[in-house]
Amino acid sequence: MTNENFxxxxxxxxxxxxxxxxxxxxxxxxxxxxGAPAATGHYWIAAVAxxxxxxxxxGVLVVxxxxxxxxxxxxxxxxxxxxxxxxxxPGVSPTPTSSLPAMVCASTPPTTGASAPAxxxxxxxxTGTHTGYDRLTIExxxxxxxSVEVKPQAGTTFTRSPSGQTVTLLGSNGILVIIHGTDLHxxxxxxxxxxxxxxxxxxxxxxxxxxxxxxxxxGISGPACYRSFFLSNPDRLVIDIxxx
Amino acid sequence: MSSATLMEQRPQLMLSAAAGDAxxxxxxxxxxxxxxxxxxAVMLADRGAAEDAVQEASIKAWRKLRQLRGDLGSLRSWxxxxxxxxxxxxxxxxxxxxxxxxxxxxxxxxxxxxxSYDLHQALLKLSPEERLPLVxxxxxxxxxxxxxxxxHVSPSAAKSRIYRAARRMRSDLTQEEVx
Numbered sequence: 001m002t003n004e005n006f007x008x009x010x011x012x013x014x015x016x017x018x019x020x021x022x023x024x025x026x027x028x029x030x031x032x033x034x035g036a037p038a039a040t041g042h043y044w045i046a047a048v049a050x051x052x053x054x055x056x057x058x059g060v061l062v063v064x065x066x067x068x069x070x071x072x073x074x075x076x077x078x079x080x081x082x083x084x085x086x087x088x089x090p091g092v093s094p095t096p097t098s099s100l101p102a103m104v105c106a107s108t109p110p111t112t113g114a115s116a117p118a119x120x121x122x123x124x125x126x127t128g129t130h131t132g133y134d135r136l137t138i139e140x141x142x143x144x145x146x147s148v149e150v151k152p153q154a155g156t157t158f159t160r161s162p163s164g165q166t167v168t169l170l171g172s173n174g175i176l177v178i179i180h181g182t183d184l185h186x187x188x189x190x191x192x193x194x195x196x197x198x199x200x201x202x203x204x205x206x207x208x209x210x211x212x213x214x215x216x217x218x219g220i221s222g223p224a225c226y227r228s229f230f231l232s233n234p235d236r237l238v239i240d241i242x243x244x
Numbered sequence: 245m246s247s248a249t250l251m252e253q254r255p256q257l258m259l260s261a262a263a264g265d266a267x268x269x270x271x272x273x274x275x276x277x278x279x280x281x282x283x284x285a286v287m288l289a290d291r292g293a294a295e296d297a298v299q300e301a302s303i304k305a306w307r308k309l310r311q312l313r314g315d316l317g318s319l320r321s322w323x324x325x326x327x328x329x330x331x332x333x334x335x336x337x338x339x340x341x342x343x344x345x346x347x348x349x350x351x352x353x354x355x356x357x358x359x360s361y362d363l364h365q366a367l368l369k370l371s372p373e374e375r376l377p378l379v380x381x382x383x384x385x386x387x388x389x390x391x392x393x394x395x396h397v398s399p400s401a402a403k404s405r406i407y408r409a410a411r412r413m414r415s416d417l418t419q420e421e422v423x
Contacts, residue, residue: 006382006410006414006417006421006422007382009363010363010367010378010382010383010410010413011382011383012363012364013363013364013366013367014282014286014367014378014379014382014383016364017285017286017289017364017367017368018281018282018285018286018291018294019285019291020278021277021278021281021294021295021298022295025277025281025295025298025299026274026277028295028299029270029273029277029298029299029302030267030270032299032302032303033266033267033269033270033302033303033306034266034267034270036266036303036306036307119373121397123397123398123401141396141397142396186397186401186404186405187397187398187401189398189400189401
């Protein structure tokens with residue numbers, strides 16, 4: 001089948017599926033636009049109201065402190081989008097802030113992303129080294145994935161899925177990151193095996209990318225202690241590996 | 245209004261629309277309503293819902309017009325991107341729509357050859373997100389860069405999505421046959 005044949009037949013199929021819009025559609029759109037307020041209207045009132053509500057909510061949360069982050073938990077959940085941490089660019093040392101979660105050395109339970117659309121796509125894996133930790137940033141398009149689990153383990157041997165083959169990464173201990181509701185092949189074009197040369201996080205390798213589940217194996221030199229949290233704009237999961 | 249006249253008047257229409265004239269905005273997007281409807285109909289597999297989505301997307305576009313910053317060159321991809329988002333929202337809000345779409349089944353239409361019928365069936369089996377790049381590239385004839393802007397991905401990722409969706413319809417297709 002040539003390109004032209006494929007295109008023609010596909011277009012026939014699309015024609016058959018869509019038909020033509022009803023003649024009234026244009027009038028419907030025009031009349032609905034005529035009745036809709038323009039962007040140049042008084043939307044600042046809504047914006048101010050939203051800002052006031054947000055400030056009140058933040059105040060209530062600060063006072064109530066429902067996450068109780070002052071008491072470090074050995075297996076704390078992945079924090080939701082936090083406005084304070086500096087985005088991690090490879091090789092750039094951000095200024096750590098006190099609001100970052102504490103480092104833990106145990107598994108975190110599955111955590112749902114702040115917003116979970118039907119499909120998200122990993123489009124970037126980035127690593128960086130900083131004072132006290134090495135950072136892996138997993139960037140998503142189309143929102144945050146439906147859930148994330150982080151599992152430290154002894155040794156760096158992981159089982160690939162769905163093949164069942166084992167793979168051993170560099171380092172002495174490992175962390176398995178399991179992300180549901182995403183993939184690593186639609187938008188991502190980088191390497192699937194990243195050797196960093198850092199002192200803590202030494203290797204990142206794809207272990208699974210199948211049926212909407214992505215597993216990444218992390219090879220760690222030293223104890224597999226970490227913290228993880230989501231940031232937004234762009235949506236990304238940050239995993240910091242403790243190095244000292 | 246003829247298309248040539250409209251092309252000449254587009255900058256003025258954009259200025260008027262930016263100043264709050266809904267009629268100018270309606271004229272500006274008028275040529276895009278047909279492609280927007282096709283896109284929505286293919287994504288939602290429901291013609292009534294597609295028209296609703298286009299109408300709703302038009303209102304949202306009107307409200308977000310400032311985002312475009314008067315860039316007429318991006319009007320089409322910007323508007324179609326809003327339509328695609330509206331279709332996604334429609335699907336999320338109406339979960340039963342999935343069942344409804346699964347029921348879409350047309351009679352074997354004699355005006356189409358067997359190849360078209362097969363492709364039609366294959367098209368219905370694709371997810372809406374897989375149909376989207378196909379309709380943008382093959383049906384609406386948009387260049388890869390514009391498809392990428394609508395999908396919010398890089399041109400190479402857009403190309404691979406198109407190819408993968410095409411291969412899901414016809415597994416024997418080579419890349420040369422698709423592009």
